[in-house]
Amino acid sequence: MMRYVIVGAGIAGTTAAEEIRKRDPDGEIVLIGDEQHALYSRVLLPHYVKGKIPRERVFLKTDAWYRQQRIEYLRGERVVSFDARNNHVELESAREIPYDKLLLTTGGEPRCINGDARGVCYLQTLDDADHLCQLLGERETNDRAAVYGGGFIACEFLNIFDAVDVSVTCFHRGPWFWSQVLDQESGRLIHAKLLEHHVEVWPGTTLADMEVKEEKVVAHTTGAPCEVNMLGIGVGLARDLRWIEKGGVKTSAGVVTNRFLETSAPGVFAAGDICEYEDPFTGRQTLSGNWTAALMQGRAVGKTMAGERTEFRLVTSYATKIYDADIIFIGDTRRGLATRVEVTGRAGDGYVVQRFYDGEKLVGATLVGGNRDRKEITDTIGA
Helix, strand or coil: CCEEEEECCCHHHHHHHHHHHHHCCCCEEEEECCCCCCCECCCCHHHHHCCCCCHHHHECCCHHHHHHCCEEEECCCCEEEEECCCCEEEECCCCEEECCEEEECCCCEECCCCCCCCCEECCCCHHHHHHHHHHHHCCCCCCEEEEECCCHHHHHHHHHHHHCCCEEEEECCCCCCCCCCCCHHHHHHHHHHHHHCCCEEECCCCEEEEEEECCEEEEEECCCEEEECEEEECCCEECCCHHHHHHCCCECCCEECCCCCECCCCCEEECHHHEEEECCCCCCEEECCCHHHHHHHHHHHHHHHCCCCCCCCCCCEEEEEECCEEEEEEECCCHHHCCEEEEECCHHHCCEEEEEEECCEEEEEEEECCCCCHHHHHHHHHC
16 A cells, blocks of 8 residues: 655645545555644635635635545644655654655745744735734724835735725835846836835835834834834745755755656655746746646646656746736746847836747746736747
8 A cells, every 4th residue: 555645735735635545545645734724725815814705715625624535634743854765754743754655845934034023924824814814903093014025925915904004115125026027117017006005115125123112013124214013024935945955855946856746766756836847848947836836736746646647737827916907927937047038018008018038939928017918928838
């Protein structure tokens, strides 16, 4: 009887477990997660915080589902090491769990700032969302918030604070949002949207330190101090790869895999935010880091682990809104790898598109302010 061990109980890991069970009704499946909750949708967390859906709607699985699927779900457990030669993982509690096939899908942790003030917020987990809901429920009329970051999580914080009518200061390290990917016109369009919604914007600003002063958070930046009631942190994820590399698996920016999500170690696979896979459309090693890609990788790798070898093929995309403006990233948007980048539209037009090329092949794009070219670009990349 095959024993499958899955490290990480998010959408990629749980989907893989589900696919394995469909194909192997008798195998043992052990799912290890460091949270206490059943699977929930991270995509729905902002809607829960804004009060658009009740808390119970964020859950995608019930406790009964794990029992029905005969999945041993070890909650609140963290894997600290594994041995690819002797086929076992070790938990923080010192328990060793052997495996025949292992899936690594630990994702990433938000980059945290020093200090643990109550008014400091993150938006990665359900516990983070619960904490933010509590703070918003206690807010008073003149409360202010700040957002540190210039990416997707920063957008979610801005949309949340706008929905509950809290004044905001936003500061970020680059000259504009996603400054390593977006061109100046795209950045100007987003900046104009922030100003339109009365956001005080501090570009080129880094958070240096933080303190609590009379129940307020004082963010000491490289510009000026910013005193607020709530500080939302959205400066990306950090991936802990040390224990994985030490266990005998090749890593780079993530856990390196081929198109079938197989790592350098026999019987060891990776999926989700931690997975640096070979993109079949570009031939490049790629990190996706979005919900849809994690879901689809979970499906593909679950099939492969159960004996139905399946290539992961998806033109990945990230999509969000900042207020009423669409922001969409499609495919490979790494500016340093592109042989050329074509920009159409201007900030004043309300719609800017970048197209990233590798030679004559379109490999990626960004759309700011609209989505009318999304299908055509996605189809072209995937052709």
